[in-house]
Amino acid sequence: DAKTTQPPSMDCAEGRAANLPCNHSTISGNEYVYWYRQIHSQGPQYIIHGLKNNETNEMASLIITEDRKSSTLILPHATLRDTAVYYCIVRLPAYSGSARQLTFGSGTQLTVLP
């Protein structure tokens, strides 16, 4: 899996967009960018993933730069329940025969403020 770098912490005002950056400058051509989050004392939760195009689902949007060396997870209208540690993971998809273990780095602690 490619190495990722995330800021250790960020604050966001409730109702505003939360933009969480991730640097993955050593990403290879067929590695995907995955985002998970872990709310305190709960199991990790899958958010979104993408290869090179921007992606959107009901939870968030993922913006990947054209050179694929960085990405941004956007929570469009953050709520207090979005306070969590957010993890950016870069890895080959399972069908490539890669290891299936999810390795979480230290992530970004997002605190949504009222």
Place this chain on the structure above:
Amino acid sequence: NAGVTQTPKFQVLKTGQSMTLQCAQDMNHNSMYWYRQDPGMGLRLIYYSASEGTTDKGEVPNGYNVSRLNKREFSLRLESAAPSQTSVYFCASTLYTDTQYFGPGTRLTVL
């Protein structure tokens, strides 16, 4: 859909006791995983089952055994619990796409 369920939610054991953590998923997923998470640390894979009938060791398998009972259920057994196994245990499952869905966890304390 209940997703991934785990039992029990909490457990306290004495050193040397045994127990089985249960995990079930109702999403018809092929692969299932057991992780542990120690305070302030990331997830570490204990065992995984790529498909029904197969199991493989992960990063930290010592002291554990697993059984993939059927497609839905994947259990983790501690034969002789040790204080070093005090942790939060998460079960996860996935279909093909490598997006893993996690259960709520079992908080285990070994005295």
